[in-house]
Amino acid sequence: MSDEFKEVVVTAVKNQEQAAELMGKLLAVAQPGAVYSEPVTVGEHTVITASEVSASMGFGFGIGGGTGTESAEGEAVSEDKPQGEKGEARGFGGGGGGGGASMGRPVAVISIGPEGVRVDPVVDATKIALAVFTTAGAMLIMLGKMLKASRG
Amino acid sequence: MARFKEMLRWRTISGDKVTVGDVTVTPQSRALIIRWPRGGLVWNRPVGILVERGEQTERIPIVDVTRMAQLGLLGLSLVFSMVIFVLSIRRRRDRNER
Numbered sequence: 001m002s003d004e005f006k007e008v009v010v011t012a013v014k015n016q017e018q019a020a021e022l023m024g025k026l027l028a029v030a031q032p033g034a035v036y037s038e039p040v041t042v043g044e045h046t047v048i049t050a051s052e053v054s055a056s057m058g059f060g061f062g063i064g065g066g067t068g069t070e071s072a073e074g075e076a077v078s079e080d081k082p083q084g085e086k087g088e089a090r091g092f093g094g095g096g097g098g099g100g101a102s103m104g105r106p107v108a109v110i111s112i113g114p115e116g117v118r119v120d121p122v123v124d125a126t127k128i129a130l131a132v133f134t135t136a137g138a139m140l141i142m143l144g145k146m147l148k149a150s151r152g
Numbered sequence: 153m154a155r156f157k158e159m160l161r162w163r164t165i166s167g168d169k170v171t172v173g174d175v176t177v178t179p180q181s182r183a184l185i186i187r188w189p190r191g192g193l194v195w196n197r198p199v200g201i202l203v204e205r206g207e208q209t210e211r212i213p214i215v216d217v218t219r220m221a222q223l224g225l226l227g228l229s230l231v232f233s234m235v236i237f238v239l240s241i242r243r244r245r246d247r248n249e250r
Contacts, residue, residue, distance in 0.1 A: 019190075023187075023191075023192060026192055026194055027185065027192070027194065029183075029194040029196055030163075030165070030183040030185050030194045030196055031165065031167075031183075031196075032165050032166065032167030032168075032179055032180070032181040032196075033167060033168070034196055035167075035179070035181040035196050035197065035198050036167055036179040036181070036198065039170050039172075041172075046170070046172045048170065048177070048179070050179070050198035050214055051198070052195075052196070052197040052198070052216065052219075053194075053195075053196050053197075054193070054194065054195040054196065055193070055194050056191070056192065056193035056194070057191045057192065058188075058190055058191030059190050059191055060190050098191075100191075105218075107197065107198055107214060107216045107218075108198065108214045108215075108216075110177065110179075110201060110214075112170070112172045112175055112177060114173075116175075117175060117177060117201070117203045117212065119201065119212050119213075119214055121214075121215060121216070121217040122217075122218075123217050123218055123221075124218040127218050127222065128218060128221045128222070128225075131221065131222045131225045131226075132225060134225075135225045135226075135228060135229045138229050138233075139229060139232050142232065142233055142236045143236065146236050146239065146240050149240060149243075149244075150240070150243050
């Protein structure tokens with residue numbers, strides 16, 4: 001085994017280990033600690049925020065290589081030629097890539113005080129407004145098409 | 153089947169208890185974990201809290217109002233689309249009968 005190939009394999013193994021470490025970090029998102037914040041106390045009230053979190057990742061590796069023999073002039077070398085006349089062509093390579101995304105969105109605020117425990121929802125008005133406009137647009141388009149079809 | 157279960161997990165987990173005065177709150181979350189050979193996806197959301205006061209234990213659910221509104225609008229548009237589709241088929245049939 002050539003040194004080049006060994007180097008490629010060692011690099012690939014290191015990449016695999018790093019990927020496994022990343023997978024471990026990804027699974028940490030599945031813990032409640034990722035969803036609920038640390039409690040913050042202000043006066044008599046303690047507040048905890050609850051968020052929806054999601055994370056995804058993907059990665060891949062590949063290694064390859066090969067050896068071939070050819071003469072110095074680029075002609076195929078016959079096996080009966082002495083070894084010294086052969087120019088050895090050899091190549092190894094490897095590569096990897098990956099990507100990921102994560103998202104977090106507050107969902108509710110939990111407040112603990114003398115009057116009891118309250119859960120107040122966090123409303124994302126922008127998201128709802130966008131959904132309303134998209135729905136209304138889709139409905140109008142469908143209605144328009146139906147009216148057009150009934151006239152024609 | 154076991155491999156599928158290993159790839160796709162849906163579990164409810166309780167977090168660390170928070171005690172304020174005589175009230176103890178235990179947060180709960182539900183996580184969807186999908187793993188594939190070269191990566192994975194985790195979706196974790198809060199589902200509720202367990203409130204313990206003295207002998208009493210109460211569960212308060214956490215409702216994602218934004219998600220509910222989005223799903224409601226999606227449902228509304230689907231129902232509307234189906235009604236429009238059925239109406240257009242009826243009209244076409246009536247016209248052909250005439």
